[in-house]
Amino acid sequence: MRLVFAGTPEPAVPSLELLAASRHEMLAAITRRDAPVGRKRVLTPSPVAHRAEELDIDVIRADKLDTEVTAKVEALAPDLGVIVAYGGLVREPLLSMPRHGWINLHFSLLPKWRGAAPVQHALIAGDTVTGASVFQLVAGLDAGDVYDEIVHEIEPDATAGELLEQLAISGASLLARVVDDIAAGTATTRAQTGDPSYASKLEDVDGQLIWTQSSDRVLGRFRGVTPAPGAHTTINGARVKVLEARTAPSDAPTLAPGQVAIHNKEVIIGTATVPIQVRTVQPAGKGSMRAADWFRGLRSETVVAGS
Template sequence: MRLVFAGTPEPAVPSLRRLAASDHDLAAVITRRDAPLGRKRVLTPSPVAAAAEELGLHTLRADRLDADATERVMALRPDLGVIVAYGGLVREPLLSAPVHGWINLHFSLLPRWRGAAPVQHALIAGDAQTGASVFHLVPELDAGAVYAERAHPIPADATAGDLLSALAADGADLLVSVVDAIAAGTALAHPQEGEPTYAGKLGDEDGAIRWAEPQGAVLGRIRGVTPEPGAHTTVDGARVKVLAVHPAPEDAPALAPGRMALDRRELLVGTATAPLVLDTVQPSGKGPMRAADWWRGLRADEPVAGS
């Protein structure tokens, strides 16, 4: 089949590479425009744009699929549109332009966690498993019939970044199998079943750690917002990024929520239940450092972390 592919971030790259290596004709890659990154705000291609250039694929840069982008895509006369984390909506008439419409690889087991940040919300909610789903794109958000899905258990220590990398690899294989089935005329899709939940895009405020919650909820939030938008707290009025934590030993001393203490060369911080060990932090204006070393440098006798 003649395909167009839309995607932007790193988790979309494995799917692009698998499709480029398939028997199908990848007519164009749609991705968002180069964005300023880093302290110097250097214009940088998206991961998908960089991969497409490496693969020698025709690339269309567009932050949204407006009338101009729609005209350019429709001129390619695609048989199927494929979208993985593009970051924009596909509306009519583009939605119906390909012969077989559009399919979307989504990193959850639909209808749970429809929306922009399914992996992050799964971790924050404490889900035991997530997965990847390939579904038929419809106007309603992530509501189309599902062609295939694959469950993936969530490791106890996984961050959102870790989990997205694993799902991106598994999902790429799942996606290509669905494209092959559509080409062969054997693909079957079934309506989504169950009550939908929604995973809106996370902002900086979602990364604020709430030490008054139970240990499991605090862990889930930290891992769910790592690496983006990032977990953070305040100590003595200064913002501190929390980069890595783990549960404290069972015999660790009890601490009030947010209270910190050094124990056996490790920095503990209290939650509503059991304490956590802060492994790595990044104070404002400084690089990552061992949390216990950072704590020793504080002037306060008993610093308390706040959200």
């Protein structure tokens, strides 16, 4: 088949690579425009744009799938549109333009966690199982019939970045199989069943750690917002990013929620249940450092998180 691909971030790259190496013809890759990155705000192509150019695939840069993009896709006459984390909606007439419409690789077991940040919300909610689904794109948000899915058990300490990397690879294989089935005329779908839940895009405020919650909930939020938008707290009123955290050893002392201490040369912070060990932090305006080194530099008799 003749394919058009739409995607932007790194988790979309394995799908692009696998489809580009398949027997199908990759006509173009649609991706969001180059964006400023880093402290110097250097204008940088998206991961999909960068990889597509390496693969000699035509790139269409657009922040929305508007009439201009629609006209370009129509001129290509694709059989199928494939979308993986593009970051925008596909509306009519573009939605119905390819002969087989559009299919979407989504990183959840639909209808659970429809929306922009399914992996992140799954971790914040404390889910132990997730997966990836390939479904027919329709006007409703992630509501189309499902072609196929894979189930993935979540490792206890996996962050959103690590889990997305795993699902991007296994999901790409799932997507390629569905594309082959559609081409062969053997693909079947099933309606989504069950009550949907929604995973809105995360903002900076979603990364705030709340120490009056249980350690499981604090760590779930830490894992869900790492690496983006990033976990953070305040220590004696100053903002600090938390880059590495885990459950404290079983011999750690009991601490009040938000109380900060040193145990076996590591920083621990109290929660509503057991303490959490914080190993790497980034104070405002500084680089990342060992939490113990940062703690020693505070020179304060009382150190409290969340204040």
